[in-house]
Amino acid sequence: MIQTKKLTKVFRTDEVETTALSAIDFEVTPGEFVAIMGPSGCGKSTLLNIIGLLDNPTSGDYFFNEVNVARFRENRRTDMRKGNIGFIFQSFNLIDELTVFENVELPLVYLNIRASERKKMVEATLERLKIGHRRKHYPQQLSGGQQQRVAIARAVIAKPKLILADEPTGNLDSKHGLEVMNLLRELNQEGTTIIMVTHNKRDAEFAHRIVNLFDGQILMEKLG
Amino acid sequence: MQYLQLVYRNFKKNAVSSLINVFSIAIGMTAFILVVLWIKYELSFDKYNQNIENIYRVSCEGKIFENEIKEATTGSILSKSLSQTFPEIKKATAMLDFGRAMMSTPDNEGFRLKAFGATASFFEIFSVPVLQGDYKMLDQPNTAFITESAAKRIYGDENPVGKVLSTGMDHENKPFTITGIIADIPENSHFTFEFLFSINSISFYRQASHDWLNCNVYTYLQLDNNVNYKLFEKKLNEYLQTKIAPIIEQWRNISMSEWKSNGESWHFVLQPLAKIHLHSSLKNEAGQNGNITYVYMASLIGLFILIISIINFTNLSTVQSASRSKEIMVRKVTGASRKSIMAQFLAESIFYSLLALIISLILVHLFIPVFEKRTEIKILSRSSITPLMYIGSILFAIITGFIAGFYPAFVVSRMSPVRALASKFTKKAGRKIMLKDTLLILQFTISIMVIICTIAVARQLNFLQDQKLGFNKENIIIVRAMEDMSRDQQNTFKNELLKNSKIKMAAFSHRILGMSFPARTLAIPEGNNIKLLMLEVCPVEAAFFNTYEFKLAEGTFFNDKEVGRKNKIVLNEQAVKTYNISDPIGKYLYYSETEYYEIVGVTKNFHYNSKRKDIQPAAFVQEPDVEMFWSPEYLSLRVGGGDYQRIIESIKSTYQTLIPGKEFSYSFFDDDYDALYKNEMQTKQLFSIFSIIAICLSCLGLFGIVKYVVFTKIKEIGVRKVSGAKTKNIILMFLQAYLKWILISITIASPVAWYLMHKWLENFAYKTNLSWWIFAAAGAAAVLVALLTVSWQTWRAASRNPVESLRYE
Numbered sequence A: 001m002i003q004t005k006k007l008t009k010v011f012r013t014d015e016v017e018t019t020a021l022s023a024i025d026f027e028v029t030p031g032e033f034v035a036i037m038g039p040s041g042c043g044k045s046t047l048l049n050i051i052g053l054l055d056n057p058t059s060g061d062y063f064f065n066e067v068n069v070a071r072f073r074e075n076r077r078t079d080m081r082k083g084n085i086g087f088i089f090q091s092f093n094l095i096d097e098l099t100v101f102e103n104v105e106l107p108l109v110y111l112n113i114r115a116s117e118r119k120k121m122v123e124a125t126l127e128r129l130k131i132g133h134r135r136k137h138y139p140q141q142l143s144g145g146q147q148q149r150v151a152i153a154r155a156v157i158a159k160p161k162l163i164l165a166d167e168p169t170g171n172l173d174s175k176h177g178l179e180v181m182n183l184l185r186e187l188n189q190e191g192t193t194i195i196m197v198t199h200n201k202r203d204a205e206f207a208h209r210i211v212n213l214f215d216g217q218i219l220m221e222k223l224g
Numbered sequence B: 001m002q003y004l005q006l007v008y009r010n011f012k013k014n015a016v017s018s019l020i021n022v023f024s025i026a027i028g029m030t031a032f033i034l035v036v037l038w039i040k041y042e043l044s045f046d047k048y049n050q051n052i053e054n055i056y057r058v059s060c061e062g063k064i065f066e067n068e069i070k071e072a073t074t075g076s077i078l079s080k081s082l083s084q085t086f087p088e089i090k091k092a093t094a095m096l097d098f099g100r101a102m103m104s105t106p107d108n109e110g111f112r113l114k115a116f117g118a119t120a121s122f123f124e125i126f127s128v129p130v131l132q133g134d135y136k137m138l139d140q141p142n143t144a145f146i147t148e149s150a151a152k153r154i155y156g157d158e159n160p161v162g163k164v165l166s167t168g169m170d171h172e173n174k175p176f177t178i179t180g181i182i183a184d185i186p187e188n189s190h191f192t193f194e195f196l197f198s199i200n201s202i203s204f205y206r207q208a209s210h211d212w213l214n215c216n217v218y219t220y221l222q223l224d225n226n227v228n229y230k231l232f233e234k235k236l237n238e239y240l241q242t243k244i245a246p247i248i249e250q251w252r253n254i255s256m257s258e259w260k261s262n263g264e265s266w267h268f269v270l271q272p273l274a275k276i277h278l279h280s281s282l283k284n285e286a287g288q289n290g291n292i293t294y295v296y297m298a299s300l301i302g303l304f305i306l307i308i309s310i311i312n313f314t315n316l317s318t319v320q321s322a323s324r325s326k327e328i329m330v331r332k333v334t335g336a337s338r339k340s341i342m343a344q345f346l347a348e349s350i351f352y353s354l355l356a357l358i359i360s361l362i363l364v365h366l367f368i369p370v371f372e373k374r375t376e377i378k379i380l381s382r383s384s385i386t387p388l389m390y391i392g393s394i395l396f397a398i399i400t401g402f403i404a405g406f407y408p409a410f411v412v413s414r415m416s417p418v419r420a421l422a423s424k425f426t427k428k429a430g431r432k433i434m435l436k437d438t439l440l441i442l443q444f445t446i447s448i449m450v451i452i453c454t455i456a457v458a459r460q461l462n463f464l465q466d467q468k469l470g471f472n473k474e475n476i477i478i479v480r481a482m483e484d485m486s487r488d489q490q491n492t493f494k495n496e497l498l499k500n501s502k503i504k505m506a507a508f509s510h511r512i513l514g515m516s517f518p519a520r521t522l523a524i525p526e527g528n529n530i531k532l533l534m535l536e537v538c539p540v541e542a543a544f545f546n547t548y549e550f551k552l553a554e555g556t557f558f559n560d561k562e563v564g565r566k567n568k569i570v571l572n573e574q575a576v577k578t579y580n581i582s583d584p585i586g587k588y589l590y591y592s593e594t595e596y597y598e599i600v601g602v603t604k605n606f607h608y609n610s611k612r613k614d615i616q617p618a619a620f621v622q623e624p625d626v627e628m629f630w631s632p633e634y635l636s637l638r639v640g641g642g643d644y645q646r647i648i649e650s651i652k653s654t655y656q657t658l659i660p661g662k663e664f665s666y667s668f669f670d671d672d673y674d675a676l677y678k679n680e681m682q683t684k685q686l687f688s689i690f691s692i693i694a695i696c697l698s699c700l701g702l703f704g705i706v707k708y709v710v711f712t713k714i715k716e717i718g719v720r721k722v723s724g725a726k727t728k729n730i731i732l733m734f735l736q737a738y739l740k741w742i743l744i745s746i747t748i749a750s751p752v753a754w755y756l757m758h759k760w761l762e763n764f765a766y767k768t769n770l771s772w773w774i775f776a777a778a779g780a781a782a783v784l785v786a787l788l789t790v791s792w793q794t795w796r797a798a799s800r801n802p803v804e805s806l807r808y809e
């Protein structure tokens, strides 16, 4: 499903060059649950963003479902992402001006799904994540755990094959964190491929495979 | 002090955007200051008079036959007799506008001086200093005062007192002895002259004893301090009615009450001196007056520009401060109170505003000469820049800075140190959004109003210029002062000129178009009765018609070959319409029992006076034998183009061989004619300058606010993109939102602009209508600018990698 070859990312800002990723060879097969670990600043988010087609590599190749997308422009990447990849962030990234319902509905709107159909799908997903009673609330009126569940609902609503989670429990206490991890495991058991960045050993235990990143390079891989 | 340091450091850090910000408000201030100076100048008219509160001009209003009378002048008898009758009148003077009179020295040197006649009490009423001589001398016939600068021009360092200048008056070359020098009349005076002669020198003034119904001199009164002028005006009119009753009876053979039941009337209106320049536009004004509507409109535009730039400033500062959230967070964490953060932002804003003031004062000084030259509007009179104005403008800048800085300061200081930008979605947050939207709508509304008004004004002014004049004003040279030649000399002159192949046609006339014509009452028999016509009549030669290319509605023009005993008249369509003359051709108009004109033709209407007034019933007559009336003062020459300078040189040399020593004076007819619309032209210039500024500032502000809104939405854009939105979707979403704001703004702006323009157009007899497309065009312009800005800004935010948007926190 995912295969990178000599994937490199260099950031240039004000004459300072940072090599966030250097020549990464990395592979994920469908149905896998992979955890990426490593110290802060080692390039975990950068790797996840490139895998998620939110950013382009500086050099190297990236095959997504056998297609080399490394040189795709933003609009084609959007087309690729749409319905195929769901994202979960540490800081939830919900839109403050929209209700829970509208936030979750967003990916369906851009997939041009009819309103009545959307309503059914959103309700079902909200029920499943046990936040149906909060559908009319705004994100700021919810607790962190609830907000992350809304974000997960949004990530899974279009039934993507791949879910990318960047420190999904980073802003949560351990009880809510555990809830989120259980949800991810459930999704994985239903066949969704999951790649997750985490600092937390306990969370990493949920994965089939742990990849350790250090200074933009893969240090070692370990099967869970 | 500590604030200042911070302000300076911040300025250095954001130099570019800070400079844009400062210049935006500096341009607004410059425009505002220029407008204020201009208004101040317009309001300063006649204020040099110490007694301004108590000085009034008497004007006439009424209806004689079918004609509405609104005259700035009155009969000569007024100033002579009223002050003896009414104790309320402290002083009274009569003034006569003698135009640019041809003056000659005893050794036959000639030149023109703007001349007025007056009595000595002129000096008691108006504060015009006498620099040399005794003002009382002005009551002696054949004496005159001359202004300082005219004296210098004519006599150099010689003392002018005792010198003699002569001019044509009462059918003779009348000598005036200069008995004194007066200060120059200020520019901001509703009348102006260089030569003030004793009005007692003129026979009609000396002899006047019953001319209550005439309009020939200006009458100014100085009333006692405690007199209510409205009540006094009533009293004056009651007295007037007793005076005119016998005149009406004798002249018209009807009683006062019959006359009044005809709908005819005559009364006086007292005009306070302070109101003449801006509020009076009567017939025979002493000079080109201003117009209060323009003052209102200018203040409105100045205010618009200022508001737009304050809004711009607010928006731009808010954008900047939002990007400084980190600095504020750190400051708050380290213990800065909300008050001190607000104070710092206000200090910054006031600092920028003062900086802008300095820039705009420099701009004002650079601009004034350009501005005055281009628009011919004098905005800086000798005394208008005072220390008080500087203090005022510093205060103004501080207030501006405070207003503009308050909102960003308020927003910024409220930021919570934990979550700098992620504002809680509470009622408070809702209000913040409201305020932002209000600013946005305000800005759009003002911009749209400015655009509508600009289009409407430009259209009206173009309309006036393009309107069918009814004649061809191009390629005509006017030779003035033909009265300096004898009749034979005139004919020789004309025939000599026509030998020049460049001069196609030549015609003498008493007046030219653009001036008012002498009024004449003529009678037409109607069954057993006679109907009286009051016409503005201009004696002309037959060639006059072809020289100006008039169009005939019916009949013919005059014919040179049949100049005989029979006098002929050509009416304009307005005269036929006003007096309802059926089948006019061949009818006779009588001016005494034995003397009459035959109507030979009717011209299409033509504009011979400022188009702000209606077209009056008018006529041309050909009466070569009636010498007393028919004095050709102008020669109109239609030239076939080419080298004007050479044509004029050749006319001049012909002129000077005929009458050596006289000043040759000529002008291009279209220049003279266009001068009638100077006021409108000035307004047009003023409007185009300020509306371009206003429109540019609006666009800048629009750009700023869109940038701000997009800035606050960057994270949302990222989230939407991660959820599958394409750049296209994002741009469309923003466009939709803005379209809504623009539609609301158009809805607010249109009726307000319509009302303003409707009021303004009421000043014109001939006006364009405010058609729907003006509003549509203004709306479309706003939509276009907004769409371009919005598309550009959102495209920039939406087309980059979503990661970058998400990193924005």
Ligand SMILES: Nc1ncnc2c1ncn2[C@@H]1O[C@H](COP(=O)(O)OP(=O)(O)O)[C@@H](O)[C@H]1O
Binding pocket: A011, A012, A013, A018, A019, A020, A038, A039, A040, A041, A042, A043, A044, A045, A046, A047
């Ligand atoms: N947009 C960017 N511009 C410049 N440098 C960046 C950017 N994004 C990440 N970096 C740098 O790249 C390196 C890796 O960052 P990141 O992938 O966010 O690390 P991690 O997620 O492992 O903490 C860091 O040194 C970071 O400063």
Ligand SMILES: [Mg+2]
Binding pocket: A044, A045, A046
């Ligand atoms: Mg990271």
